[in-house]
Amino acid sequence: MPLADLTLTELRDALRRGETTSVAATQAMLNRIVAHDNTLQSYLCVTDEMALEQAAAADTRRAAGDDSPLLGVPLAVKDILCLAGAPTTAGSKILEGFIPPYNAYAVDRLLAAGAVILGKTNTDEFAMGSSTENSAYVTTRNPWDTGRVPGGSSGGSAAAVAAGLAYGALGTDTGGSVRQPASFCGLVGIRPTYGRVSRWGVVAFASSLDQVGAFGRSAADTAALLGVIAGHDPRDSTSLDAPVPDYEAALTGDIRGLRVGVPREYFVEGMEPDVAAAVRAAIEQLAALGAEIIDVSLPHTRYGLPVYYLIAPAEASANLARYDGTRFGPRAAGTDMIDTVRQTRALFGPEVKRRIMLGTYALSAGYYDEYYGRALKVRSLIREDFRAAFEQVDVLAAPTSPTTAFKIGERTDDPLSMYLADVFTLPLNLSACCGLSVPCGFDGAGLPIGLQLIGDTLQEARILNVAHAYEQTQPWHRRRPVIKEEETTDFTDYAD
Ligand code: GLN
Numbered sequence: 158m159p160l161a162d163l164t165l166t167e168l169r170d171a172l173r174r175g176e177t178t179s180v181a182a183t184q185a186m187l188n189r190i191v192a193h194d195n196t197l198q199s200y201l202c203v204t205d206e207m208a209l210e211q212a213a214a215a216d217t218r219r220a221a222g223d224d225s226p227l228l229g230v231p232l233a234v235k236d237i238l239c240l241a242g243a244p245t246t247a248g249s250k251i252l253e254g255f256i257p258p259y260n261a262y263a264v265d266r267l268l269a270a271g272a273v274i275l276g277k278t279n280t281d282e283f284a285m286g287s288s289t290e291n292s293a294y295v296t297t298r299n300p301w302d303t304g305r306v307p308g309g310s311s312g313g314s315a316a317a318v319a320a321g322l323a324y325g326a327l328g329t330d331t332g333g334s335v336r337q338p339a340s341f342c343g344l345v346g347i348r349p350t351y352g353r354v355s356r357w358g359v360v361a362f363a364s365s366l367d368q369v370g371a372f373g374r375s376a377a378d379t380a381a382l383l384g385v386i387a388g389h390d391p392r393d394s395t396s397l398d399a400p401v402p403d404y405e406a407a408l409t410g411d412i413r414g415l416r417v418g419v420p421r422e423y424f425v426e427g428m429e430p431d432v433a434a435a436v437r438a439a440i441e442q443l444a445a446l447g448a449e450i451i452d453v454s455l456p457h458t459r460y461g462l463p464v465y466y467l468i469a470p471a472e473a474s475a476n477l478a479r480y481d482g483t484r485f486g487p488r489a490a491g492t493d494m495i496d497t498v499r500q501t502r503a504l505f506g507p508e509v510k511r512r513i514m515l516g517t518y519a520l521s522a523g524y525y526d527e528y529y530g531r532a533l534k535v536r537s538l539i540r541e542d543f544r545a546a547f548e549q550v551d552v553l554a555a556p557t558s559p560t561t562a563f564k565i566g567e568r569t570d571d572p573l574s575m576y577l578a579d580v581f582t583l584p585l586n587l588s589a590c591c592g593l594s595v596p597c598g599f600d601g602a603g604l605p606i607g608l609q610l611i612g613d614t615l616q617e618a619r620i621l622n623v624a625h626a627y628e629q630t631q632p633w634h635r636r637r638p639v640i641k642e643e644e645t646t647d648f649t650d651y652a653d
Pocket of ligand 1: 284285286287309310329330331332333334335362469576579
Protein backbone atom coordinates (compact mmCIF):
# COMPACT_ATOMS: atom_id res chain seq x y z
CA MET A 158 0.00 0.00 0.00
CA PRO A 159 1.39 3.47 -0.81
CA LEU A 160 2.57 5.31 2.28
CA ALA A 161 0.01 8.07 1.75
CA ASP A 162 -2.89 5.60 1.93
CA LEU A 163 -2.12 4.51 5.49
CA THR A 164 -4.27 5.85 8.26
CA LEU A 165 -2.61 7.78 11.07
CA THR A 166 -2.58 4.82 13.43
CA GLU A 167 -1.32 2.49 10.68
CA LEU A 168 1.54 4.89 9.93
CA ARG A 169 2.33 5.19 13.64
CA ASP A 170 2.49 1.40 13.94
CA ALA A 171 4.65 1.11 10.78
CA LEU A 172 7.03 3.67 12.29
CA ARG A 173 7.11 1.71 15.53
CA ARG A 174 8.00 -1.46 13.66
CA GLY A 175 10.73 0.33 11.78
CA GLU A 176 9.07 -0.31 8.40
CA THR A 177 9.34 3.31 7.37
CA THR A 178 10.68 6.59 8.68
CA SER A 179 9.16 9.91 9.56
CA VAL A 180 11.31 11.61 6.95
CA ALA A 181 9.88 9.27 4.28
CA ALA A 182 6.28 9.84 5.41
CA THR A 183 6.81 13.62 5.68
CA GLN A 184 8.41 13.77 2.25
CA ALA A 185 5.52 11.71 0.82
CA MET A 186 3.05 14.26 2.20
CA LEU A 187 5.08 17.24 0.95
CA ASN A 188 5.28 15.66 -2.52
CA ARG A 189 1.53 15.19 -2.56
CA ILE A 190 1.01 18.78 -1.45
CA VAL A 191 3.10 19.94 -4.42
CA ALA A 192 1.18 17.61 -6.75
CA HIS A 193 -2.36 18.36 -5.57
CA ASP A 194 -2.59 21.52 -3.55
CA ASN A 195 -2.57 23.91 -6.49
CA THR A 196 -5.92 22.35 -7.21
CA LEU A 197 -7.23 21.78 -3.70
CA GLN A 198 -5.77 24.82 -1.94
CA SER A 199 -6.13 23.22 1.46
CA TYR A 200 -2.98 24.80 2.94
CA LEU A 201 -2.38 28.51 3.47
CA CYS A 202 1.18 27.92 4.55
CA VAL A 203 3.38 24.84 4.20
CA THR A 204 6.10 24.70 6.85
CA ASP A 205 8.17 22.25 4.84
CA GLU A 206 11.61 23.04 6.25
CA MET A 207 10.38 22.92 9.83
CA ALA A 208 8.51 19.69 9.08
CA LEU A 209 11.54 17.93 7.65
CA GLU A 210 13.64 19.01 10.63
CA GLN A 211 10.99 17.70 13.03
CA ALA A 212 10.81 14.46 11.03
CA ALA A 213 14.58 13.94 11.17
CA ALA A 214 14.53 14.68 14.90
CA ALA A 215 11.70 12.17 15.36
CA ASP A 216 13.67 9.46 13.56
CA THR A 217 16.67 10.17 15.79
CA ARG A 218 14.48 10.04 18.90
CA ARG A 219 12.97 6.75 17.73
CA ALA A 220 16.43 5.26 17.20
CA ALA A 221 17.22 6.27 20.79
CA GLY A 222 14.19 4.33 22.08
CA ASP A 223 11.60 7.13 22.28
CA ASP A 224 8.04 5.94 21.66
CA SER A 225 5.95 9.09 22.13
CA PRO A 226 2.34 8.65 20.98
CA LEU A 227 2.58 10.59 17.69
CA LEU A 228 6.31 10.37 17.14
CA GLY A 229 7.08 11.23 13.52
CA VAL A 230 3.45 11.49 12.34
CA PRO A 231 2.86 14.39 9.88
CA LEU A 232 -0.22 16.49 10.69
CA ALA A 233 -1.89 19.74 9.64
CA VAL A 234 -3.24 22.54 11.82
CA LYS A 235 -6.13 24.89 11.05
CA ASP A 236 -4.84 28.42 10.61
CA ILE A 237 -6.75 29.64 13.64
CA LEU A 238 -4.44 27.92 16.11
CA CYS A 239 -1.12 29.60 16.79
CA LEU A 240 2.05 27.90 15.59
CA ALA A 241 5.11 29.80 16.78
CA GLY A 242 7.17 31.23 13.95
CA ALA A 243 4.60 30.63 11.18
CA PRO A 244 1.94 33.05 9.94
CA THR A 245 -1.44 32.72 11.69
CA THR A 246 -4.12 34.55 9.74
CA ALA A 247 -7.45 33.04 10.86
CA GLY A 248 -8.26 33.34 7.13
CA SER A 249 -8.39 37.13 7.51
CA LYS A 250 -6.56 40.02 5.90
CA ILE A 251 -6.66 41.75 9.28
CA LEU A 252 -4.10 39.23 10.56
CA GLU A 253 -1.96 39.14 7.43
CA GLY A 254 1.68 38.92 8.43
CA PHE A 255 0.96 38.11 12.09
CA ILE A 256 3.50 35.58 13.37
CA PRO A 257 2.66 34.38 16.87
CA PRO A 258 5.54 34.01 19.32
CA TYR A 259 3.98 30.97 21.00
CA ASN A 260 2.07 27.77 20.23
CA ALA A 261 -1.55 27.04 20.98
CA TYR A 262 -1.91 24.50 23.79
CA ALA A 263 -3.20 21.84 21.38
CA VAL A 264 -0.26 22.46 19.02
CA ASP A 265 2.17 22.22 21.93
CA ARG A 266 0.63 18.91 22.91
CA LEU A 267 1.05 17.57 19.35
CA LEU A 268 4.68 18.65 19.30
CA ALA A 269 5.33 17.17 22.74
CA ALA A 270 3.87 13.89 21.45
CA GLY A 271 6.43 13.94 18.64
CA ALA A 272 4.19 15.02 15.74
CA VAL A 273 5.48 16.74 12.61
CA ILE A 274 3.56 19.88 11.57
CA LEU A 275 3.22 20.19 7.79
CA GLY A 276 1.54 23.58 7.77
CA LYS A 277 -1.52 25.70 8.41
CA THR A 278 -4.79 24.98 6.65
CA ASN A 279 -7.37 27.27 5.13
CA THR A 280 -10.39 28.41 7.10
CA ASP A 281 -13.37 30.69 6.71
CA GLU A 282 -12.40 34.09 8.06
CA PHE A 283 -12.38 33.82 11.88
CA ALA A 284 -14.05 30.40 11.41
CA MET A 285 -17.29 32.07 10.32
CA GLY A 286 -18.77 29.93 7.60
CA SER A 287 -19.67 26.45 6.42
CA SER A 288 -17.78 26.17 3.15
CA THR A 289 -14.33 27.79 3.58
CA GLU A 290 -15.40 30.24 0.86
CA ASN A 291 -15.24 33.08 3.40
CA SER A 292 -11.45 32.77 3.57
CA ALA A 293 -9.84 36.04 2.50
CA TYR A 294 -7.12 34.05 0.70
CA VAL A 295 -8.17 31.01 -1.30
CA THR A 296 -11.14 28.73 -1.98
CA THR A 297 -10.47 25.17 -0.86
CA ARG A 298 -11.92 22.41 -3.02
CA ASN A 299 -13.44 19.11 -1.98
CA PRO A 300 -11.13 16.22 -3.03
CA TRP A 301 -14.19 14.10 -3.92
CA ASP A 302 -15.34 16.71 -6.46
CA THR A 303 -13.19 19.77 -6.99
CA GLY A 304 -16.21 21.79 -8.14
CA ARG A 305 -17.61 21.50 -4.64
CA VAL A 306 -16.82 22.91 -1.20
CA PRO A 307 -15.11 20.83 1.50
CA GLY A 308 -17.46 22.27 4.13
CA GLY A 309 -16.25 24.67 6.76
CA SER A 310 -15.00 26.42 8.52
CA SER A 311 -12.19 23.85 9.02
CA GLY A 312 -12.42 22.95 5.31
CA GLY A 313 -8.67 23.16 4.68
CA SER A 314 -7.94 20.58 7.37
CA ALA A 315 -10.70 18.26 6.13
CA ALA A 316 -9.65 18.50 2.47
CA ALA A 317 -5.98 17.94 3.37
CA VAL A 318 -6.66 14.76 5.34
CA ALA A 319 -9.19 13.41 2.83
CA ALA A 320 -6.75 13.97 -0.04
CA GLY A 321 -3.83 12.32 1.76
CA LEU A 322 -1.94 15.60 2.27
CA ALA A 323 -1.74 14.95 6.04
CA TYR A 324 -2.44 11.94 8.26
CA GLY A 325 -4.68 13.93 10.58
CA ALA A 326 -5.46 17.52 11.44
CA LEU A 327 -6.75 19.92 14.04
CA GLY A 328 -9.82 22.07 13.52
CA THR A 329 -12.18 24.10 15.66
CA ASP A 330 -15.91 23.59 16.03
CA THR A 331 -17.99 26.54 17.25
CA GLY A 332 -21.19 25.50 15.50
CA GLY A 333 -20.20 22.48 13.43
CA SER A 334 -16.90 23.39 11.83
CA VAL A 335 -15.26 20.01 12.47
CA ARG A 336 -18.23 17.67 12.08
CA GLN A 337 -19.72 19.25 8.93
CA PRO A 338 -16.48 19.28 6.88
CA ALA A 339 -15.71 15.75 8.15
CA SER A 340 -19.08 14.71 6.77
CA PHE A 341 -18.50 16.49 3.41
CA CYS A 342 -15.02 14.98 3.02
CA GLY A 343 -15.63 11.42 4.27
CA LEU A 344 -13.64 11.66 7.52
CA VAL A 345 -14.13 11.10 11.21
CA GLY A 346 -14.19 14.48 12.94
CA ILE A 347 -14.76 15.01 16.65
CA ARG A 348 -16.00 18.04 18.55
CA PRO A 349 -15.11 17.28 22.16
CA THR A 350 -17.04 18.55 25.17
CA TYR A 351 -16.56 22.28 25.74
CA GLY A 352 -13.48 22.64 27.93
CA ARG A 353 -11.99 19.23 27.07
CA VAL A 354 -9.26 20.87 24.95
CA SER A 355 -7.77 24.18 26.03
CA ARG A 356 -8.55 27.25 23.91
CA TRP A 357 -5.17 28.77 24.76
CA GLY A 358 -3.64 30.11 21.53
CA VAL A 359 -6.83 29.68 19.50
CA VAL A 360 -7.98 32.88 17.79
CA ALA A 361 -11.29 33.55 19.55
CA PHE A 362 -14.57 33.59 17.65
CA ALA A 363 -17.37 32.86 20.17
CA SER A 364 -15.75 32.02 23.48
CA SER A 365 -18.61 30.07 25.07
CA LEU A 366 -18.90 27.83 22.00
CA ASP A 367 -15.38 27.46 20.57
CA GLN A 368 -13.70 24.10 20.97
CA VAL A 369 -10.69 22.47 19.33
CA GLY A 370 -11.40 19.19 17.55
CA ALA A 371 -9.61 16.64 15.42
CA PHE A 372 -9.92 14.97 12.02
CA GLY A 373 -8.78 11.44 11.25
CA ARG A 374 -9.51 8.87 8.61
CA SER A 375 -10.86 6.47 11.20
CA ALA A 376 -12.24 6.49 14.72
CA ALA A 377 -8.91 5.12 15.94
CA ASP A 378 -7.00 7.99 14.30
CA THR A 379 -9.29 10.54 15.86
CA ALA A 380 -9.05 8.83 19.25
CA ALA A 381 -5.24 8.93 19.04
CA LEU A 382 -5.28 12.67 18.33
CA LEU A 383 -7.83 13.49 21.01
CA GLY A 384 -5.85 11.55 23.60
CA VAL A 385 -2.92 13.86 22.96
CA ILE A 386 -4.69 17.25 22.82
CA ALA A 387 -7.20 16.73 25.66
CA GLY A 388 -6.30 17.72 29.18
CA HIS A 389 -6.37 20.44 31.79
CA ASP A 390 -4.67 23.75 31.09
CA PRO A 391 -4.74 26.41 33.81
CA ARG A 392 -4.21 29.12 31.16
CA ASP A 393 -7.78 28.56 29.92
CA SER A 394 -10.14 29.13 32.83
CA THR A 395 -12.84 27.04 31.10
CA SER A 396 -10.53 24.06 30.65
CA LEU A 397 -11.92 20.99 32.43
CA ASP A 398 -9.84 19.41 35.14
CA ALA A 399 -10.98 15.85 34.41
CA PRO A 400 -8.82 12.78 33.78
CA VAL A 401 -8.18 11.94 30.11
CA PRO A 402 -9.20 8.36 29.38
CA ASP A 403 -7.27 6.13 27.01
CA TYR A 404 -9.57 6.73 24.03
CA GLU A 405 -7.90 4.13 21.84
CA ALA A 406 -8.15 1.44 24.50
CA ALA A 407 -11.89 2.20 24.71
CA LEU A 408 -12.36 1.06 21.09
CA THR A 409 -13.60 -2.43 21.86
CA GLY A 410 -16.09 -2.50 18.99
CA ASP A 411 -18.66 -3.93 21.39
CA ILE A 412 -21.88 -1.91 21.50
CA ARG A 413 -24.25 -4.65 22.60
CA GLY A 414 -26.99 -3.30 24.84
CA LEU A 415 -26.11 0.33 24.09
CA ARG A 416 -29.18 2.57 23.98
CA VAL A 417 -29.09 4.72 20.83
CA GLY A 418 -31.57 7.59 20.69
CA VAL A 419 -32.77 8.89 17.34
CA PRO A 420 -34.00 12.48 17.72
CA ARG A 421 -37.06 12.84 15.52
CA GLU A 422 -36.42 16.58 14.99
CA TYR A 423 -33.24 15.71 13.06
CA PHE A 424 -35.09 14.19 10.13
CA VAL A 425 -36.72 17.13 8.39
CA GLU A 426 -38.32 18.08 5.08
CA GLY A 427 -35.80 19.34 2.61
CA MET A 428 -33.16 16.85 3.63
CA GLU A 429 -31.53 15.10 0.72
CA PRO A 430 -33.17 11.64 0.40
CA ASP A 431 -29.78 9.92 -0.05
CA VAL A 432 -28.61 11.44 3.25
CA ALA A 433 -31.73 10.35 5.13
CA ALA A 434 -31.51 6.84 3.65
CA ALA A 435 -27.80 6.39 4.46
CA VAL A 436 -28.24 7.64 8.02
CA ARG A 437 -31.27 5.40 8.58
CA ALA A 438 -29.31 2.42 7.21
CA ALA A 439 -26.40 3.24 9.54
CA ILE A 440 -28.74 3.31 12.52
CA GLU A 441 -30.09 -0.10 11.47
CA GLN A 442 -26.51 -1.31 11.34
CA LEU A 443 -26.01 -0.16 14.95
CA ALA A 444 -29.09 -2.24 15.83
CA ALA A 445 -27.57 -5.22 14.00
CA LEU A 446 -24.50 -4.79 16.19
CA GLY A 447 -26.66 -5.20 19.28
CA ALA A 448 -27.70 -1.63 20.10
CA GLU A 449 -31.22 -0.79 21.14
CA ILE A 450 -32.75 1.98 19.02
CA ILE A 451 -35.02 4.41 20.85
CA ASP A 452 -37.07 7.25 19.41
CA VAL A 453 -36.39 10.47 21.35
CA SER A 454 -37.36 14.12 21.11
CA LEU A 455 -35.23 17.24 21.46
CA PRO A 456 -38.16 19.65 21.30
CA HIS A 457 -36.22 22.92 21.20
CA THR A 458 -34.04 21.90 18.24
CA ARG A 459 -35.68 24.44 15.93
CA TYR A 460 -34.46 27.28 18.13
CA GLY A 461 -30.87 26.13 17.77
CA LEU A 462 -30.13 28.18 14.68
CA PRO A 463 -31.64 31.52 15.83
CA VAL A 464 -30.12 31.17 19.30
CA TYR A 465 -26.69 30.35 17.86
CA TYR A 466 -26.88 33.32 15.45
CA LEU A 467 -27.50 35.67 18.38
CA ILE A 468 -24.94 34.27 20.82
CA ALA A 469 -22.12 33.60 18.34
CA PRO A 470 -22.17 37.06 16.68
CA ALA A 471 -22.59 38.77 20.08
CA GLU A 472 -19.49 37.06 21.43
CA ALA A 473 -17.67 37.60 18.13
CA SER A 474 -18.38 41.34 18.18
CA ALA A 475 -16.73 41.54 21.60
CA ASN A 476 -13.78 39.30 20.66
CA LEU A 477 -13.08 41.07 17.37
CA ALA A 478 -12.97 44.52 18.96
CA ARG A 479 -9.26 43.91 19.57
CA TYR A 480 -8.39 44.16 15.86
CA ASP A 481 -7.80 47.88 15.56
CA GLY A 482 -4.32 47.93 14.06
CA THR A 483 -2.63 48.55 17.41
CA ARG A 484 -1.42 45.11 18.41
CA PHE A 485 -1.89 42.57 15.64
CA GLY A 486 -1.55 42.55 11.87
CA PRO A 487 -1.50 45.47 9.46
CA ARG A 488 -2.30 49.06 10.38
CA ALA A 489 -3.83 51.42 7.84
CA ALA A 490 -2.35 54.92 7.57
CA GLY A 491 -5.29 57.07 8.63
CA THR A 492 -5.45 60.80 9.25
CA ASP A 493 -6.10 60.35 12.98
CA MET A 494 -6.71 57.52 15.40
CA ILE A 495 -10.40 57.01 14.58
CA ASP A 496 -9.68 57.07 10.86
CA THR A 497 -6.81 54.58 11.34
CA VAL A 498 -9.07 52.19 13.22
CA ARG A 499 -11.86 52.60 10.68
CA GLN A 500 -9.60 51.94 7.72
CA THR A 501 -7.89 48.99 9.43
CA ARG A 502 -11.19 47.39 10.32
CA ALA A 503 -12.30 47.72 6.71
CA LEU A 504 -9.95 44.75 6.16
CA PHE A 505 -12.61 42.45 7.65
CA GLY A 506 -14.53 40.53 4.99
CA PRO A 507 -18.30 40.82 4.42
CA GLU A 508 -19.39 37.88 6.61
CA VAL A 509 -17.30 39.06 9.54
CA LYS A 510 -18.70 42.58 9.20
CA ARG A 511 -22.22 41.14 9.11
CA ARG A 512 -21.59 39.24 12.34
CA ILE A 513 -20.03 42.24 14.08
CA MET A 514 -23.06 44.34 13.18
CA LEU A 515 -25.56 41.67 14.26
CA GLY A 516 -23.68 41.02 17.47
CA THR A 517 -23.21 44.67 18.36
CA TYR A 518 -26.92 45.26 17.81
CA ALA A 519 -27.89 42.26 19.95
CA LEU A 520 -25.74 43.55 22.80
CA SER A 521 -26.67 47.22 22.54
CA ALA A 522 -28.44 49.09 25.33
CA GLY A 523 -32.16 48.47 25.23
CA TYR A 524 -31.85 45.32 23.12
CA TYR A 525 -29.57 43.26 25.34
CA ASP A 526 -32.39 41.58 27.30
CA GLU A 527 -34.62 41.32 24.28
CA TYR A 528 -32.06 39.49 22.13
CA TYR A 529 -28.93 38.27 23.91
CA GLY A 530 -30.63 37.68 27.27
CA ARG A 531 -33.48 35.79 25.68
CA ALA A 532 -31.11 33.71 23.57
CA LEU A 533 -29.30 32.65 26.75
CA LYS A 534 -32.60 31.52 28.27
CA VAL A 535 -33.46 29.42 25.21
CA ARG A 536 -29.93 28.03 25.26
CA SER A 537 -30.71 26.57 28.70
CA LEU A 538 -33.82 24.91 27.27
CA ILE A 539 -31.71 23.32 24.52
CA ARG A 540 -29.18 22.10 27.08
CA GLU A 541 -32.05 20.70 29.11
CA ASP A 542 -33.34 18.78 26.04
CA PHE A 543 -30.00 16.98 25.75
CA ARG A 544 -29.80 16.37 29.49
CA ALA A 545 -33.26 14.79 29.51
CA ALA A 546 -32.45 12.67 26.44
CA PHE A 547 -29.32 11.29 28.13
CA GLU A 548 -31.46 10.05 31.03
CA GLN A 549 -33.06 7.70 28.51
CA VAL A 550 -30.24 6.82 26.12
CA ASP A 551 -26.42 6.44 25.99
CA VAL A 552 -25.78 8.16 22.65
CA LEU A 553 -27.78 10.00 20.00
CA ALA A 554 -27.52 9.21 16.28
CA ALA A 555 -28.54 11.66 13.57
CA PRO A 556 -27.38 13.14 10.28
CA THR A 557 -24.40 15.51 10.48
CA SER A 558 -25.68 17.80 7.73
CA PRO A 559 -28.92 17.77 5.74
CA THR A 560 -27.00 17.64 2.44
CA THR A 561 -23.75 16.43 0.94
CA ALA A 562 -21.10 18.89 -0.30
CA PHE A 563 -22.65 21.71 -2.32
CA LYS A 564 -21.15 23.46 -5.33
CA ILE A 565 -18.66 26.28 -4.98
CA GLY A 566 -20.58 29.56 -5.21
CA GLU A 567 -23.97 27.92 -4.73
CA ARG A 568 -24.69 29.48 -1.34
CA THR A 569 -22.39 32.48 -1.15
CA ASP A 570 -25.13 34.99 -1.99
CA ASP A 571 -27.56 33.62 0.55
CA PRO A 572 -26.23 33.67 4.13
CA LEU A 573 -29.30 31.89 5.52
CA SER A 574 -28.87 28.88 3.22
CA MET A 575 -25.21 28.79 4.30
CA TYR A 576 -26.24 28.91 7.98
CA LEU A 577 -28.64 25.99 7.37
CA ALA A 578 -25.71 23.68 6.55
CA ASP A 579 -25.12 23.52 10.33
CA VAL A 580 -28.69 23.12 11.46
CA PHE A 581 -27.95 19.63 12.89
CA THR A 582 -24.58 20.46 14.40
CA LEU A 583 -25.05 23.75 16.21
CA PRO A 584 -27.54 22.68 18.92
CA LEU A 585 -24.73 20.53 20.38
CA ASN A 586 -22.42 23.54 20.72
CA LEU A 587 -25.10 25.26 22.81
CA SER A 588 -25.15 22.22 25.13
CA ALA A 589 -22.55 20.50 27.27
CA CYS A 590 -22.29 17.46 24.98
CA CYS A 591 -19.70 16.10 22.57
CA GLY A 592 -20.20 14.82 19.04
CA LEU A 593 -18.53 13.36 16.01
CA SER A 594 -19.22 12.60 12.37
CA VAL A 595 -18.34 9.22 10.87
CA PRO A 596 -18.66 8.31 7.16
CA CYS A 597 -21.84 6.30 6.52
CA GLY A 598 -22.08 6.09 2.74
CA PHE A 599 -22.13 8.07 -0.49
CA ASP A 600 -24.89 9.81 -2.40
CA GLY A 601 -25.77 9.18 -6.06
CA ALA A 602 -23.09 11.66 -7.15
CA GLY A 603 -20.37 9.84 -5.19
CA LEU A 604 -20.17 12.38 -2.36
CA PRO A 605 -19.61 11.27 1.25
CA ILE A 606 -22.41 11.27 3.84
CA GLY A 607 -21.83 11.58 7.60
CA LEU A 608 -23.55 10.00 10.59
CA GLN A 609 -23.47 12.23 13.65
CA LEU A 610 -23.04 10.54 17.03
CA ILE A 611 -23.66 12.71 20.07
CA GLY A 612 -22.56 11.82 23.58
CA ASP A 613 -23.25 13.30 26.99
CA THR A 614 -20.65 15.46 28.78
CA LEU A 615 -17.15 13.89 28.50
CA GLN A 616 -18.47 10.75 26.78
CA GLU A 617 -15.97 11.05 23.91
CA ALA A 618 -14.72 7.49 24.45
CA ARG A 619 -18.23 6.12 24.09
CA ILE A 620 -19.07 7.87 20.79
CA LEU A 621 -15.65 6.98 19.38
CA ASN A 622 -16.31 3.35 20.22
CA VAL A 623 -19.70 3.43 18.47
CA ALA A 624 -18.02 4.93 15.38
CA HIS A 625 -15.31 2.27 15.58
CA ALA A 626 -17.84 -0.56 15.88
CA TYR A 627 -19.71 0.81 12.87
CA GLU A 628 -16.53 1.15 10.79
CA GLN A 629 -15.61 -2.47 11.42
CA THR A 630 -18.64 -3.66 9.47
CA GLN A 631 -19.18 -0.69 7.12
CA PRO A 632 -15.70 0.43 6.06
CA TRP A 633 -16.75 3.53 4.05
CA HIS A 634 -13.79 5.32 5.57
CA ARG A 635 -11.46 3.10 3.54
CA ARG A 636 -12.49 4.72 0.26
CA ARG A 637 -10.15 7.34 -1.13
CA PRO A 638 -11.02 10.13 -3.55
CA VAL A 639 -9.46 10.27 -6.99
CA ILE A 640 -8.44 13.90 -7.24
CA LYS A 641 -9.42 15.41 -10.54
CA GLU A 642 -6.93 18.07 -11.53
CA GLU A 643 -8.64 21.26 -12.62
CA GLU A 644 -7.41 24.65 -13.62
CA THR A 645 -7.96 26.94 -10.70
CA THR A 646 -8.17 30.64 -11.17
CA ASP A 647 -7.75 31.89 -7.64
CA PHE A 648 -4.41 30.40 -6.73
CA THR A 649 -2.19 32.80 -4.87
CA ASP A 650 1.41 32.15 -4.03
CA TYR A 651 0.69 33.06 -0.43
CA ALA A 652 2.05 29.69 0.68
CA ASP A 653 5.50 30.60 -0.59
N1 GLN B 1 -20.98 27.63 10.25
C1 GLN B 1 -21.11 28.12 11.58
C2 GLN B 1 -20.81 29.61 11.58
O1 GLN B 1 -20.65 30.14 10.53
C3 GLN B 1 -20.17 27.39 12.50
C4 GLN B 1 -18.78 27.80 12.33
C5 GLN B 1 -17.83 27.11 13.29
O2 GLN B 1 -18.13 26.09 13.88
N2 GLN B 1 -16.68 27.71 13.44
O3 GLN B 1 -20.76 30.25 12.56
